[in-house]
Amino acid sequence: MPALLRRLCLFALCLALPLRAAELTIDLGHGAQVYRTEQLLARPDARTVNVPDDVSFKRAMHYRAVPLKALLQGAHAEDALLFVASDGFAAEMPAAQILQAHGSEAWLAVEDPAHPWPSIAGNKVAGPFYVVWTDPQAMRIGPEQWPFQLAAIRRLAPAAERFPAIVPDPALKPDSAIRRGFAVFQRTCFACHTLNGQGEARLGPDLNVPHSPTEYLRESLLRAYIRDPQSLRLWPQARMPGFDRQALSDAELDELLAYLRHMSGRKAYPGRP
Template sequence: MGFSLKQIIVLLMLILAYPVSAAQLTIELDHNRTTWQTADLLQHPAAQVVQIVDDVSYKRNMTYRAVPMAALLPGLVAQNHVQAVALDGFAAELAVAPLLAQSGAQAWLAVEDPAHPWPPLAAGKPSAGPFYLVWTQPQASGISPEQWPFQVSKIRQLKTVAERFPVLLPDPALAVDDPVNLGFALFQKNCLACHRLNGAGDAQVGPDLNVPYSPTEYFGGDFLKRYIRDPQSLRHWPQAKMPAFATSVLPDADLDLLVGYLKHMAARKTDAAL
Protein backbone atom coordinates (compact mmCIF):
# COMPACT_ATOMS: atom_id res chain seq x y z
CA MET A 1 0.00 0.00 0.00
CA GLY A 2 1.40 3.40 -0.97
CA PHE A 3 1.71 6.48 1.21
CA SER A 4 -0.21 9.67 0.66
CA LEU A 5 1.68 12.90 0.07
CA LYS A 6 0.62 14.09 3.53
CA GLN A 7 2.01 10.91 5.15
CA ILE A 8 5.31 11.27 3.29
CA ILE A 9 5.67 14.89 4.42
CA VAL A 10 4.94 13.94 8.05
CA LEU A 11 7.48 11.10 7.85
CA LEU A 12 10.15 13.41 6.45
CA MET A 13 9.47 15.95 9.18
CA LEU A 14 9.89 13.26 11.83
CA ILE A 15 13.19 12.12 10.30
CA LEU A 16 14.55 15.65 10.11
CA ALA A 17 13.44 16.37 13.66
CA TYR A 18 15.07 13.23 15.06
CA PRO A 19 18.08 14.29 17.15
CA VAL A 20 21.69 13.42 16.40
CA SER A 21 22.76 10.28 18.23
CA ALA A 22 25.02 10.59 21.23
CA ALA A 23 28.61 9.59 20.57
CA GLN A 24 31.77 8.71 22.41
CA LEU A 25 35.33 9.96 22.24
CA THR A 26 38.32 7.84 23.21
CA ILE A 27 41.43 9.55 24.55
CA GLU A 28 44.42 7.21 24.71
CA LEU A 29 47.40 8.55 26.65
CA ASP A 30 50.51 6.62 27.63
CA HIS A 31 49.40 6.50 31.25
CA ASN A 32 45.64 6.08 30.89
CA ARG A 33 42.72 5.53 28.51
CA THR A 34 39.41 7.36 28.89
CA THR A 35 36.19 7.03 26.95
CA TRP A 36 33.99 10.09 27.15
CA GLN A 37 30.28 10.05 26.35
CA THR A 38 28.63 13.10 24.80
CA ALA A 39 26.57 13.78 27.94
CA ASP A 40 29.62 13.60 30.19
CA LEU A 41 31.51 16.13 28.07
CA LEU A 42 28.54 18.50 27.88
CA GLN A 43 28.38 18.41 31.68
CA HIS A 44 32.15 18.54 32.23
CA PRO A 45 33.04 20.95 35.06
CA ALA A 46 35.26 22.96 32.69
CA ALA A 47 32.73 23.08 29.85
CA GLN A 48 31.50 26.49 28.75
CA VAL A 49 29.99 28.31 25.81
CA VAL A 50 32.64 29.64 23.40
CA GLN A 51 32.27 32.01 20.50
CA ILE A 52 34.36 31.16 17.43
CA VAL A 53 34.92 34.00 14.98
CA ASP A 54 35.05 32.96 11.31
CA ASP A 55 34.99 29.21 12.01
CA VAL A 56 37.33 27.38 9.61
CA SER A 57 34.81 24.67 8.68
CA TYR A 58 31.58 26.67 8.66
CA LYS A 59 33.06 29.90 7.24
CA ARG A 60 31.05 32.00 9.68
CA ASN A 61 30.83 32.79 13.36
CA MET A 62 29.73 29.82 15.49
CA THR A 63 28.82 29.15 19.12
CA TYR A 64 29.66 25.86 20.82
CA ARG A 65 29.50 24.11 24.15
CA ALA A 66 33.15 23.15 24.56
CA VAL A 67 35.75 21.81 26.97
CA PRO A 68 39.33 23.20 27.11
CA MET A 69 41.64 20.64 25.53
CA ALA A 70 44.05 21.09 28.43
CA ALA A 71 41.41 19.61 30.74
CA LEU A 72 41.22 16.45 28.64
CA LEU A 73 44.97 15.78 28.45
CA PRO A 74 46.01 15.28 32.08
CA GLY A 75 49.67 14.57 32.65
CA LEU A 76 50.83 15.69 29.22
CA VAL A 77 53.54 18.32 28.78
CA ALA A 78 54.44 20.68 25.96
CA GLN A 79 56.98 18.27 24.47
CA ASN A 80 54.38 15.55 23.92
CA HIS A 81 52.55 14.80 20.69
CA VAL A 82 49.01 13.60 19.94
CA GLN A 83 47.00 12.63 16.90
CA ALA A 84 43.31 13.41 16.40
CA VAL A 85 41.62 10.78 14.23
CA ALA A 86 38.41 11.64 12.39
CA LEU A 87 35.65 9.33 11.22
CA ASP A 88 36.74 9.70 7.57
CA GLY A 89 40.40 8.78 8.18
CA PHE A 90 41.72 12.34 8.52
CA ALA A 91 44.57 12.14 11.07
CA ALA A 92 45.71 15.50 12.42
CA GLU A 93 49.21 15.50 13.92
CA LEU A 94 49.21 17.92 16.84
CA ALA A 95 52.01 19.20 19.03
CA VAL A 96 50.71 19.31 22.58
CA ALA A 97 52.19 22.70 23.48
CA PRO A 98 49.48 24.75 21.67
CA LEU A 99 46.75 22.49 23.09
CA LEU A 100 47.84 23.30 26.64
CA ALA A 101 48.30 27.05 26.09
CA GLN A 102 46.45 29.31 28.51
CA SER A 103 46.99 32.51 26.53
CA GLY A 104 46.94 33.49 22.88
CA ALA A 105 45.32 30.79 20.76
CA GLN A 106 43.40 28.37 22.96
CA ALA A 107 42.19 24.90 21.95
CA TRP A 108 38.70 23.63 22.75
CA LEU A 109 36.85 20.40 22.10
CA ALA A 110 33.42 21.44 20.84
CA VAL A 111 30.74 18.88 21.69
CA GLU A 112 27.61 18.47 19.57
CA ASP A 113 24.48 18.25 21.68
CA PRO A 114 22.09 15.61 20.23
CA ALA A 115 19.17 17.80 21.28
CA HIS A 116 20.59 20.77 19.36
CA PRO A 117 22.56 19.40 16.39
CA TRP A 118 24.91 21.60 14.44
CA PRO A 119 24.12 22.50 10.82
CA PRO A 120 25.56 20.41 7.98
CA LEU A 121 28.94 21.49 6.64
CA ALA A 122 27.39 21.70 3.17
CA ALA A 123 24.34 20.45 1.31
CA GLY A 124 24.16 16.69 1.57
CA LYS A 125 26.98 16.51 4.11
CA PRO A 126 26.97 15.84 7.87
CA SER A 127 27.85 18.36 10.55
CA ALA A 128 31.32 18.85 12.07
CA GLY A 129 30.24 16.72 15.02
CA PRO A 130 30.16 14.78 17.15
CA PHE A 131 33.44 16.34 18.34
CA TYR A 132 35.36 19.19 16.76
CA LEU A 133 38.67 20.81 17.76
CA VAL A 134 38.21 24.58 17.57
CA TRP A 135 40.37 27.55 18.53
CA THR A 136 39.78 30.96 20.00
CA GLN A 137 42.22 33.64 18.76
CA PRO A 138 43.90 31.20 16.32
CA GLN A 139 45.78 34.02 14.60
CA ALA A 140 47.74 34.66 17.80
CA SER A 141 49.67 31.41 17.32
CA GLY A 142 49.45 30.82 13.58
CA ILE A 143 46.99 27.95 13.86
CA SER A 144 46.34 26.39 10.44
CA PRO A 145 43.07 24.87 9.11
CA GLU A 146 44.60 21.38 9.44
CA GLN A 147 44.66 21.94 13.20
CA TRP A 148 40.85 22.13 13.24
CA PRO A 149 39.92 18.43 12.83
CA PHE A 150 36.18 17.76 12.86
CA GLN A 151 34.15 14.55 13.29
CA VAL A 152 36.85 13.46 15.73
CA SER A 153 36.45 9.96 17.16
CA LYS A 154 39.78 9.41 18.91
CA ILE A 155 42.70 11.35 20.33
CA ARG A 156 45.83 9.36 21.05
CA GLN A 157 49.28 10.13 22.37
CA LEU A 158 52.03 9.10 19.99
CA LYS A 159 55.71 9.64 19.45
CA THR A 160 56.59 12.53 17.16
CA VAL A 161 56.22 12.18 13.40
CA ALA A 162 60.01 12.04 12.95
CA GLU A 163 60.29 9.19 15.46
CA ARG A 164 57.44 7.16 13.98
CA PHE A 165 58.22 7.72 10.32
CA PRO A 166 61.96 8.17 9.70
CA VAL A 167 61.45 7.82 5.92
CA LEU A 168 59.89 11.29 6.00
CA LEU A 169 63.11 12.85 7.24
CA PRO A 170 65.26 15.01 4.96
CA ASP A 171 68.96 14.28 4.51
CA PRO A 172 70.42 14.15 8.06
CA ALA A 173 73.46 16.08 6.86
CA LEU A 174 71.32 19.22 6.57
CA ALA A 175 71.40 21.78 9.36
CA VAL A 176 68.42 21.99 11.68
CA ASP A 177 67.54 25.43 10.30
CA ASP A 178 68.06 24.43 6.65
CA PRO A 179 65.09 25.50 4.47
CA VAL A 180 64.33 21.84 3.71
CA ASN A 181 63.92 21.04 7.42
CA LEU A 182 61.73 24.11 7.81
CA GLY A 183 59.66 22.78 4.90
CA PHE A 184 59.40 19.41 6.66
CA ALA A 185 57.86 21.14 9.69
CA LEU A 186 55.30 22.80 7.40
CA PHE A 187 54.56 19.47 5.71
CA GLN A 188 53.73 17.93 9.08
CA LYS A 189 51.46 20.83 9.97
CA ASN A 190 49.63 21.25 6.68
CA CYS A 191 49.80 18.01 4.68
CA LEU A 192 50.26 14.93 6.84
CA ALA A 193 46.69 14.97 8.12
CA CYS A 194 45.49 13.86 4.67
CA HIS A 195 48.56 12.55 2.83
CA ARG A 196 51.31 9.99 3.24
CA LEU A 197 54.82 10.27 1.83
CA ASN A 198 57.09 7.35 0.99
CA GLY A 199 54.23 5.18 2.19
CA ALA A 200 54.57 6.61 5.71
CA GLY A 201 51.81 8.26 7.70
CA ASP A 202 48.45 7.39 9.21
CA ALA A 203 46.14 9.43 6.96
CA GLN A 204 43.73 7.71 4.57
CA VAL A 205 42.28 10.67 2.68
CA GLY A 206 44.67 11.90 -0.01
CA PRO A 207 47.32 10.25 -2.22
CA ASP A 208 50.95 9.64 -1.32
CA LEU A 209 53.03 12.71 -2.14
CA ASN A 210 56.20 10.93 -3.22
CA VAL A 211 55.43 7.52 -4.67
CA PRO A 212 55.20 6.57 -7.35
CA TYR A 213 55.87 10.25 -8.22
CA SER A 214 56.19 13.47 -6.32
CA PRO A 215 53.85 16.25 -7.52
CA THR A 216 57.03 18.27 -8.09
CA GLU A 217 57.83 15.79 -10.87
CA TYR A 218 54.61 16.20 -12.85
CA PHE A 219 53.46 19.75 -12.06
CA GLY A 220 55.47 22.07 -14.32
CA GLY A 221 56.30 25.71 -13.67
CA ASP A 222 54.33 27.24 -10.82
CA PHE A 223 51.32 24.93 -11.25
CA LEU A 224 51.97 23.01 -8.01
CA LYS A 225 51.89 26.24 -6.02
CA ARG A 226 48.76 27.31 -7.85
CA TYR A 227 47.19 23.94 -7.08
CA ILE A 228 47.97 24.24 -3.37
CA ARG A 229 46.57 27.77 -3.34
CA ASP A 230 43.31 26.76 -5.04
CA PRO A 231 42.92 23.07 -6.02
CA GLN A 232 39.57 23.62 -7.72
CA SER A 233 41.09 26.14 -10.12
CA LEU A 234 43.18 23.39 -11.74
CA ARG A 235 41.20 20.22 -11.10
CA HIS A 236 37.52 20.77 -10.59
CA TRP A 237 35.25 17.99 -9.42
CA PRO A 238 32.31 17.98 -6.97
CA GLN A 239 33.74 15.50 -4.45
CA ALA A 240 37.15 17.16 -4.08
CA LYS A 241 38.22 17.40 -0.44
CA MET A 242 41.51 19.29 -0.56
CA PRO A 243 41.08 22.79 0.90
CA ALA A 244 42.59 25.92 -0.56
CA PHE A 245 45.61 27.27 1.33
CA ALA A 246 45.30 31.05 1.25
CA THR A 247 48.30 33.30 1.92
CA SER A 248 46.82 34.09 5.34
CA VAL A 249 47.23 30.41 6.22
CA LEU A 250 50.35 29.56 4.22
CA PRO A 251 52.36 32.67 3.30
CA ASP A 252 54.31 32.65 0.03
CA ALA A 253 57.61 32.14 1.87
CA ASP A 254 56.19 29.09 3.68
CA LEU A 255 54.77 27.72 0.44
CA ASP A 256 58.24 27.95 -1.11
CA LEU A 257 59.68 26.04 1.85
CA LEU A 258 57.01 23.34 1.61
CA VAL A 259 57.60 22.81 -2.11
CA GLY A 260 61.33 22.78 -1.43
CA TYR A 261 60.86 19.89 0.99
CA LEU A 262 58.78 17.96 -1.57
CA LYS A 263 61.45 18.52 -4.24
CA HIS A 264 64.12 17.30 -1.83
CA MET A 265 62.15 14.17 -0.95
CA ALA A 266 61.57 13.33 -4.63
CA ALA A 267 65.21 12.19 -4.60
CA ARG A 268 64.71 10.23 -1.37
CA LYS A 269 62.13 7.63 -2.35
CA THR A 270 62.45 4.46 -0.29
CA ASP A 271 62.66 0.95 -1.73
CA ALA A 272 59.82 -0.18 0.53
CA ALA A 273 57.49 2.50 -0.85
CA LEU A 274 58.22 1.86 -4.53
Protein backbone atom coordinates in the same frame (compact mmCIF):
# COMPACT_ATOMS: atom_id res chain seq x y z
CA MET B 1 -4.67 -3.24 19.35
CA PRO B 2 -5.20 -1.76 15.87
CA ALA B 3 -2.07 -1.58 13.72
CA LEU B 4 -2.14 2.23 13.51
CA LEU B 5 -2.35 2.54 17.30
CA ARG B 6 0.57 0.13 17.74
CA ARG B 7 2.67 2.21 15.36
CA LEU B 8 1.82 5.39 17.21
CA CYS B 9 2.79 3.76 20.52
CA LEU B 10 6.11 2.58 19.09
CA PHE B 11 6.80 6.03 17.69
CA ALA B 12 6.08 7.63 21.08
CA LEU B 13 8.34 5.10 22.77
CA CYS B 14 11.21 5.94 20.38
CA LEU B 15 10.77 9.63 21.11
CA ALA B 16 10.92 8.93 24.83
CA LEU B 17 14.19 6.98 24.59
CA PRO B 18 17.37 8.98 25.15
CA LEU B 19 19.44 9.66 22.06
CA ARG B 20 22.58 7.55 21.89
CA ALA B 21 25.57 9.54 23.07
CA ALA B 22 28.88 9.47 21.23
CA GLU B 23 32.22 8.59 22.78
CA LEU B 24 35.66 10.15 22.53
CA THR B 25 38.73 8.13 23.54
CA ILE B 26 41.83 9.91 24.84
CA ASP B 27 44.96 7.82 25.39
CA LEU B 28 47.99 9.68 26.70
CA GLY B 29 49.99 6.55 27.48
CA HIS B 30 48.73 5.82 30.99
CA GLY B 31 45.37 4.20 30.27
CA ALA B 32 42.66 5.23 27.84
CA GLN B 33 39.93 7.54 29.09
CA VAL B 34 36.53 7.47 27.40
CA TYR B 35 34.35 10.57 27.50
CA ARG B 36 30.66 10.45 26.60
CA THR B 37 28.65 13.31 25.20
CA GLU B 38 26.52 13.81 28.29
CA GLN B 39 29.58 13.79 30.57
CA LEU B 40 31.29 16.49 28.55
CA LEU B 41 28.20 18.68 28.28
CA ALA B 42 27.71 18.47 32.06
CA ARG B 43 31.29 19.44 32.99
CA PRO B 44 31.58 22.59 35.11
CA ASP B 45 34.16 24.02 32.70
CA ALA B 46 31.86 23.64 29.67
CA ARG B 47 30.80 26.97 28.24
CA THR B 48 29.37 28.56 25.12
CA VAL B 49 32.15 29.46 22.70
CA ASN B 50 31.69 31.91 19.85
CA VAL B 51 33.70 31.33 16.69
CA PRO B 52 33.23 34.31 14.34
CA ASP B 53 34.72 32.65 11.23
CA ASP B 54 34.53 28.88 11.54
CA VAL B 55 36.91 27.06 9.17
CA SER B 56 34.48 24.25 8.32
CA PHE B 57 31.13 26.05 8.30
CA LYS B 58 32.51 29.23 6.70
CA ARG B 59 30.43 31.43 8.99
CA ALA B 60 29.98 32.38 12.62
CA MET B 61 29.15 29.44 14.89
CA HIS B 62 28.33 28.95 18.56
CA TYR B 63 29.29 25.77 20.41
CA ARG B 64 29.01 24.17 23.80
CA ALA B 65 32.65 23.34 24.39
CA VAL B 66 35.27 22.27 26.94
CA PRO B 67 38.83 23.67 27.07
CA LEU B 68 40.83 21.00 25.27
CA LYS B 69 43.83 21.28 27.57
CA ALA B 70 41.58 20.32 30.50
CA LEU B 71 41.13 16.89 28.86
CA LEU B 72 44.87 16.41 28.34
CA GLN B 73 45.96 16.04 31.95
CA GLY B 74 49.20 14.05 31.94
CA ALA B 75 50.35 15.27 28.53
CA HIS B 76 53.69 17.08 28.29
CA ALA B 77 54.64 20.00 26.11
CA GLU B 78 57.16 17.89 24.19
CA ASP B 79 54.54 15.26 23.28
CA ALA B 80 52.99 14.84 19.87
CA LEU B 81 49.23 14.29 19.76
CA LEU B 82 47.32 12.49 17.04
CA PHE B 83 43.71 13.53 16.43
CA VAL B 84 41.86 10.73 14.63
CA ALA B 85 38.54 11.36 12.90
CA SER B 86 35.98 8.74 11.98
CA ASP B 87 36.27 9.66 8.28
CA GLY B 88 39.98 8.75 8.03
CA PHE B 89 41.45 12.18 8.69
CA ALA B 90 44.37 12.18 11.13
CA ALA B 91 45.97 15.41 12.31
CA GLU B 92 49.16 15.50 14.34
CA MET B 93 49.77 18.52 16.58
CA PRO B 94 52.44 19.34 19.15
CA ALA B 95 50.94 19.23 22.63
CA ALA B 96 52.67 22.52 23.42
CA GLN B 97 50.41 24.25 20.89
CA ILE B 98 47.45 23.41 23.12
CA LEU B 99 49.00 23.30 26.58
CA GLN B 100 51.11 26.46 26.26
CA ALA B 101 48.98 28.49 23.88
CA HIS B 102 49.85 32.14 23.41
CA GLY B 103 46.76 33.93 22.16
CA SER B 104 44.86 31.09 20.50
CA GLU B 105 42.90 28.57 22.55
CA ALA B 106 41.73 25.10 21.53
CA TRP B 107 38.27 23.87 22.52
CA LEU B 108 36.51 20.56 22.16
CA ALA B 109 33.09 21.42 20.77
CA VAL B 110 30.50 18.82 21.78
CA GLU B 111 27.40 18.26 19.68
CA ASP B 112 24.21 17.92 21.70
CA PRO B 113 22.19 15.07 20.10
CA ALA B 114 19.00 16.99 20.86
CA HIS B 115 20.30 20.03 18.96
CA PRO B 116 22.52 18.77 16.12
CA TRP B 117 24.78 21.09 14.18
CA PRO B 118 23.94 21.88 10.55
CA SER B 119 25.70 20.08 7.72
CA ILE B 120 28.84 21.50 6.21
CA ALA B 121 29.75 21.59 2.52
CA GLY B 122 28.87 18.39 0.68
CA ASN B 123 26.34 17.37 3.35
CA LYS B 124 29.13 16.28 5.68
CA VAL B 125 28.67 16.38 9.43
CA ALA B 126 31.16 17.88 11.88
CA GLY B 127 29.94 16.10 14.99
CA PRO B 128 29.98 14.51 17.41
CA PHE B 129 33.23 16.20 18.50
CA TYR B 130 35.10 19.01 16.78
CA VAL B 131 38.28 20.89 17.71
CA VAL B 132 37.68 24.63 17.31
CA TRP B 133 39.88 27.62 18.11
CA THR B 134 39.28 31.08 19.48
CA ASP B 135 41.60 33.77 18.10
CA PRO B 136 43.25 31.27 15.69
CA GLN B 137 45.12 34.04 13.87
CA ALA B 138 47.22 34.74 16.98
CA MET B 139 49.12 31.47 16.45
CA ARG B 140 48.41 31.09 12.73
CA ILE B 141 46.29 27.99 13.29
CA GLY B 142 45.72 26.30 9.92
CA PRO B 143 42.55 24.55 8.66
CA GLU B 144 44.05 21.09 9.23
CA GLN B 145 44.18 21.90 12.95
CA TRP B 146 40.37 21.97 13.18
CA PRO B 147 39.63 18.20 13.01
CA PHE B 148 35.92 17.34 13.04
CA GLN B 149 34.15 13.97 13.43
CA LEU B 150 36.77 13.43 16.14
CA ALA B 151 36.88 9.90 17.56
CA ALA B 152 40.19 9.66 19.43
CA ILE B 153 43.24 11.56 20.65
CA ARG B 154 46.48 9.63 21.18
CA ARG B 155 49.92 10.54 22.49
CA LEU B 156 52.68 9.73 20.03
CA ALA B 157 56.41 9.61 19.71
CA PRO B 158 57.74 12.28 17.31
CA ALA B 159 56.82 11.68 13.66
CA ALA B 160 60.47 11.35 12.64
CA GLU B 161 60.87 8.36 14.98
CA ARG B 162 57.70 6.62 13.83
CA PHE B 163 58.09 7.34 10.13
CA PRO B 164 61.79 7.46 9.21
CA ALA B 165 61.04 7.44 5.46
CA ILE B 166 59.62 10.98 5.63
CA VAL B 167 62.79 12.44 7.17
CA PRO B 168 65.07 14.48 4.89
CA ASP B 169 68.78 13.80 4.57
CA PRO B 170 70.34 13.88 8.09
CA ALA B 171 73.38 15.65 6.65
CA LEU B 172 71.35 18.81 6.03
CA LYS B 173 71.98 21.76 8.29
CA PRO B 174 69.33 22.20 11.03
CA ASP B 175 68.35 25.63 9.68
CA SER B 176 68.13 24.60 6.02
CA ALA B 177 65.04 25.49 3.99
CA ILE B 178 64.40 21.77 3.45
CA ARG B 179 64.31 21.05 7.19
CA ARG B 180 61.99 24.00 7.71
CA GLY B 181 59.86 22.63 4.88
CA PHE B 182 59.73 19.28 6.66
CA ALA B 183 58.15 21.05 9.63
CA VAL B 184 55.67 22.80 7.32
CA PHE B 185 54.83 19.45 5.69
CA GLN B 186 54.04 17.90 9.07
CA ARG B 187 51.81 20.82 9.98
CA THR B 188 49.93 21.28 6.71
CA CYS B 189 50.07 18.09 4.62
CA PHE B 190 50.60 15.09 6.89
CA ALA B 191 47.03 15.26 8.21
CA CYS B 192 45.67 14.03 4.87
CA HIS B 193 48.62 12.57 2.94
CA THR B 194 51.23 9.90 3.40
CA LEU B 195 54.76 10.23 2.08
CA ASN B 196 56.79 7.22 0.95
CA GLY B 197 53.83 5.17 2.15
CA GLN B 198 54.24 6.30 5.76
CA GLY B 199 51.73 8.17 7.89
CA GLU B 200 48.37 7.75 9.60
CA ALA B 201 46.05 9.60 7.20
CA ARG B 202 44.18 8.00 4.31
CA LEU B 203 42.31 10.92 2.75
CA GLY B 204 44.72 12.07 0.04
CA PRO B 205 47.26 10.39 -2.23
CA ASP B 206 50.86 9.75 -1.31
CA LEU B 207 53.03 12.80 -2.01
CA ASN B 208 56.16 10.99 -3.17
CA VAL B 209 55.45 7.54 -4.62
CA PRO B 210 55.22 6.72 -7.35
CA HIS B 211 55.71 10.42 -8.20
CA SER B 212 56.01 13.65 -6.26
CA PRO B 213 53.68 16.46 -7.41
CA THR B 214 56.87 18.46 -8.02
CA GLU B 215 57.62 15.96 -10.81
CA TYR B 216 54.35 16.19 -12.73
CA LEU B 217 53.18 19.77 -12.09
CA ARG B 218 55.13 22.85 -13.04
CA GLU B 219 55.82 25.00 -10.01
CA SER B 220 53.36 27.78 -10.84
CA LEU B 221 50.47 25.29 -11.10
CA LEU B 222 51.49 23.48 -7.93
CA ARG B 223 51.61 26.76 -6.02
CA ALA B 224 48.18 27.71 -7.37
CA TYR B 225 46.81 24.28 -6.47
CA ILE B 226 47.98 24.53 -2.86
CA ARG B 227 46.51 28.02 -2.54
CA ASP B 228 43.18 27.03 -4.17
CA PRO B 229 42.69 23.42 -5.36
CA GLN B 230 39.62 24.40 -7.38
CA SER B 231 41.75 26.75 -9.50
CA LEU B 232 43.44 23.72 -11.07
CA ARG B 233 40.77 21.03 -10.94
CA LEU B 234 37.15 22.11 -10.67
CA TRP B 235 35.70 19.44 -8.38
CA PRO B 236 33.06 20.59 -5.88
CA GLN B 237 33.32 17.30 -3.95
CA ALA B 238 37.06 17.66 -3.39
CA ARG B 239 38.08 17.64 0.26
CA MET B 240 41.43 19.42 0.10
CA PRO B 241 41.22 22.92 1.58
CA GLY B 242 43.11 25.84 0.15
CA PHE B 243 45.92 27.39 2.15
CA ASP B 244 45.82 31.16 2.01
CA ARG B 245 48.72 33.33 3.14
CA GLN B 246 47.39 33.49 6.67
CA ALA B 247 47.57 29.70 6.96
CA LEU B 248 50.72 29.29 4.85
CA SER B 249 53.02 32.23 4.14
CA ASP B 250 54.89 32.57 0.85
CA ALA B 251 58.15 31.74 2.65
CA GLU B 252 56.62 28.59 4.17
CA LEU B 253 55.30 27.55 0.75
CA ASP B 254 58.81 27.96 -0.67
CA GLU B 255 60.15 25.74 2.12
CA LEU B 256 57.44 23.11 1.62
CA LEU B 257 58.23 22.85 -2.07
CA ALA B 258 61.95 22.62 -1.28
CA TYR B 259 61.20 19.66 1.01
CA LEU B 260 58.99 17.92 -1.58
CA ARG B 261 61.61 18.37 -4.33
CA HIS B 262 64.27 17.01 -1.97
CA MET B 263 62.17 13.97 -1.07
CA SER B 264 61.51 13.18 -4.73
CA GLY B 265 65.12 11.98 -4.74
CA ARG B 266 64.60 9.90 -1.58
CA LYS B 267 61.79 7.58 -2.61
CA ALA B 268 60.99 4.56 -0.46
CA TYR B 269 58.30 2.21 -1.70
CA PRO B 270 56.04 0.54 0.89
CA GLY B 271 56.84 -3.12 1.34
CA ARG B 272 60.19 -2.89 -0.40
CA PRO B 273 63.53 -3.14 1.44
